[in-house]
Amino acid sequence: MTALTIESEVRSYCRNWPVVFDRARGSRMFDRDGRSYLDFFAGASALNYGHNHPVLKRALLAHLERDGVTHSLDMLTTAKEDFLTEFATRVLGPRRLDYRVQFPGPTGTNSVEAALKLARKVTGRSTVVAFTGAFHGMSLGSLAITGNAAKRAGAGVPLGHTWRIPYDGFAGDQVPGLTLLDSMLADSSSGVDLPAAVIVETVQGEGGVNPASLTWLADLAQLCRRRDILLIVDDIQMGCGRTGPFFSFEAAGITPDIVCLSKSISGYGLPMSLTLFRSELDVWQPGEHNGTFRGNNPAFVTAAAALREFWADSTLEKQTEERGVLFEEKLGELADRYPAHITASRGRGLVWGLAFRDPQTARQVADAAFARGLLVETSGSYDEVVKLMPPLTSTDEELAEGLGILREAVTSAVAG
Known part of the structure; x- marks a missing residue:
């Protein structure tokens, strides 16, 4: 008997990310085989400060x-x-x-x-x-x-x-x-x-x-x-x-x-x-x-x-707002590159979405991102929006890496 044979059909996220996760730290999760995944899901925003932050731990x-x-x-x-x-x-x-x-x-x-x-x-x-x-x-x-x-x-x-x-x-x-x-x-x-x-x-x-x-x-x-x-x-x-x-x-x-x-x-x-x-x-x-x-x-x-x-000062707040400008720029470039597929990029701070004309394309982008080691979910009335919510504590390098993977995933999905 396996875990999936006794868990209810109501399960959802494990269907889209079919691996067994074992460890997590900062902006990354690791499956039991040791593969690293950059987390732009952040527990549906329950992990704004990342996984297992050392001070909180x-x-x-x-x-x-x-x-x-x-x-x-x-x-x-x-x-x-x-x-x-x-x-x-x-x-x-x-x-x-x-x-x-x-x-x-x-x-x-x-x-x-x-x-x-x-x-x-x-x-x-x-x-x-x-x-x-x-x-x-x-x-x-x-x-x-x-x-x-x-x-x-x-x-x-x-x-x-x-x-x-x-x-x-x-x-x-x-x-x-x-x-x-x-x-x-x-x-x-x-x-x-x-x-x-x-x-x-x-x-x-x-x-x-x-x-x-x-x-x-x-x-x-x-x-x-x-x-x-x-x-x-x-x-x-x-x-x-x-x-x-x-x-x-x-x-x-x-x-x-x-x-x-x-x-x-x-x-x-x-x-x-x-x-x-x-x-x-x-x-x-x-x-x-x-x-x-x-x-x-x-x-x-x-x-x-x-x-x-x-929250002792405004450092995190200002950093998040500055990174929001970066996401607006990079996602706007993607939307401009693929106007036949992407209808809008929108967000604020470090929550952003790419809206696709065809919900199936959004799903393909999320799947392609997962295959490349990036966790993103979909949302919207028809799951037509690829939703990005990285930890607020992500490094600049991690944000650039995630946006790069997303760009590859979008290109792969629309070209296919």
């Missing part, structure tokens, strides 16, 4: 060696206290964000579920506005505000209490979503009740690497304030520096009412998520929203170490 090992608490529900521990102190000092304080911190459970969808429940509890309203192309998680509340039809179909029950509007750039902006939302809310005969919240990704990752313009995000925030609607930013994949700043919404100059964080918040790929919200929204009763694994102390340890290592 030392902190984790030291905690375990001294028999530090591993599981604690929401009890106060030294690891939790240290993380909250570092988060307040290095993230919330410098940005003047008056947020309470909730530990809703170990995954991103836990954070989204908590955000939705809190918004409905605070406002007494039930409807949430979501966007075309959105992805917010795989539990029922999160699926209700997710756009992808295949993922929604897996729910097996009706998914309601959501009003969906066009995201920035949808259908070439022929149907401007914010104008539609404002007009419907202004007309008492529209049949649209005032929603509890609007939830948005500043860059849609699973939706195909769709960055909203900073102006559009600012307009959305202003609309929510004017209409007394809570604004939730899902920063699960784009937060923790993926677009440059710690929070992806910072560049737009907005302050969401509620923020969802997960993936790289632990710094080490350990399960952890946060729901942040303005202090006046903290209307929870003790234990009203909870979870057995919301106190993952090893994750607190590596998260605190990551904040000290990478």
Whole structure:
């Protein structure tokens, strides 16, 4: 009996990367035969600081060696206290964000579920506005505000209490979503009740690497304030520096009412998520929203170490923004070289996508990249976008190597 004979058919990534991985460090993974793969997937952005970063690893090992608490529900521990102190000092304080911190459970969808429940509890309203192309998680509340039809179909029950509007750039902006939302809310005969919240990704990752313009995000925030609607930013994949700043919404100059964080918040790929919200929204009763694994102390340890290592100053942020300019240039050159196949290159910071006219070509590019030792995934409504998310800690040489392999893979796919 082999591992694959007992694992469910629901498995996915191992189908596209059919090797057995054994070790990982920095920007590389190694299979059990010793072959190296440059990782431009980064755990779907759960590994912004790379694999087994030595500073974070030392902190984790030291905690375990001294028999530090591993599981604690929401009890106060030294690891939790240290993380909250570092988060307040290095993230919330410098940005003047008056947020309470909730530990809703170990995954991103836990954070989204908590955000939705809190918004409905605070406002007494039930409807949430979501966007075309959105992805917010795989539990029922999160699926209700997710756009992808295949993922929604897996729910097996009706998914309601959501009003969906066009995201920035949808259908070439022929149907401007914010104008539609404002007009419907202004007309008492529209049949649209005032929603509890609007939830948005500043860059849609699973939706195909769709960055909203900073102006559009600012307009959305202003609309929510004017209409007394809570604004939730899902920063699960784009937060923790993926677009440059710690929070992806910072560049737009907005302050969401509620923020969802997960993936790289632990710094080490350990399960952890946060729901942040303005202090006046903290209307929870003790234990009203909870979870057995919301106190993952090893994750607190590596998260605190990551904040000290990478967010003591603006070095990482500036480096990521500079590298975003490089990716824009190199991917733009690819798009210009193959206009019959590539419809767009788009992104921000160190999340980028190449959109192909034929989804099959995107799959062929990803497969050709894997054969050459580069891990990239596809995303978008039809998996037509090759998505690039290298660790933020990658060296210049590794980024150049990965872009070179991608160029070869694209050339191979379109020539074949």
